[in-house]
Amino acid sequence: MLYLTLRHYEYICAVAQHGSLSAAAEALHVSQPALSTALARIEDHLGHALFVRRRGAPLSLTPQGRDFAKAAQNLVDQAIQLEAPDNSSPALQSLVVGCFSDLAPFVLAPALRCLRETFPEVTVTARALNFAQLTTGLLQGEIDLAVTYDLGLDAGFDRQVIHQRAPWALLPPSHPLTGHSRLTLTQLANEPLILSQEGLSVQHMLTLFKSIGLTPRIAHRAASLEVLRSLAANGEGLGISYSAPLITQTYDGKRLVNIPISDRCAREPVIVASHGNPKPGSPLARAKDRLSQALSQRPQ
Structure with missing residues (x-):
């Protein structure tokens, strides 16, 4: 018994x-x-x-x-x-949303608000993580949905594209390239560059340069977006990031100029991902659709 x-x-x-x-x-x-x-x-x-x-x-x-x-x-x-009389899917009781750490300041709060307004009876929690942690969390069922870039996920993950993001070059105001409205990877290749130390992010950026026959000069690998911005503002090199806050000052009060990188090959999809494809009409599928729709309508 x-x-x-x-x-x-x-x-x-x-x-x-x-x-x-x-x-x-x-x-x-x-x-x-x-x-x-x-x-x-x-x-x-x-x-x-x-x-x-x-x-x-x-x-x-x-x-x-x-x-x-x-x-x-x-x-x-x-x-x-x-x-259930019709053998329907069980009600959603809790939902854990993961978000890539660099994207979190831009999309995490709107994501939580959207889901809590749509599913007021559901306990919605969030985690800001790196690529590897997001993948592990989805695989182990610790995260239900993830808002991230489409990097490092195999065919076992279902994704809905929210939008495409172009990278930005982050420069000190005194740099000669600040006179341009847009920049290309070719213009940046000979400059000392500051990239994220996130493994998949660095690999992705190196692959972009390699695809056009260039090898970049990497001066620093920054532990966070704000460290990257500070190093760039202080003349340690030119930062490249897919996340560019609207504020033009760093934590230490230095000014920074953000210029978009125009190469089409550099545009990267931002997605809402899940491990496997949720059953159509299930609460998780509805949450995924609603989140994708809400975030895709936000200005970039």
Whole structure:
């Protein structure tokens, strides 16, 4: 006979989703002491803790708890689907949106607002990550949707293109090239360049130069967009980035000029990605479509 019931699995899912016993108890319509007792019994039966408890901090899943909660949510979803009269997809309860870190300042807040307005009953959370972390998160089911560049994703990922982005050259005002309204990769190839240290980003940029028969001079690889901007503003080289904030000052007060790079081969798709293709009409498919539509309508 099974010790854990479907209700026990619902308890685990609710606590994992809400991060606190009080919020989970309210959502489950049970008392907090009853939920706390049930959770302790579940962990005792399993022989290991599912949650890390720290005074004054939200409950967080242990590594074993993360795997258990994911499996429990799948079980609950299957039960919901079996009981649905038309065998429809289960309701979406939580949604984790990942975003490439350099894109996050431009699109993450609008993405969250769009999803929360469209699905007010869903708990929407966000994570700003690098390319490798986004890919791993999608593969492991820790991220449902990702807003990123179409780099490093194989055919196992489904993507919807939001728009195409051109890269920008970031220069100090005193540089001779600031007189141009647009620049080409050929004009930049002999300049000392500052690129992101993100592996796929560097590889992509080197491939662009190679495609037109050029080898760039890389002076620095910056750990963040703002470090890249600061180095460029201080004369350490010319920065190249697909993200160019509208502000013309760096953190240290130096001025910076942003000039678009016009090579068509350098334009890069920004996408909303998922691991696999969500079932048509499912809550995740609707969330993906709505997010893609909302972000594609934003000015670039």
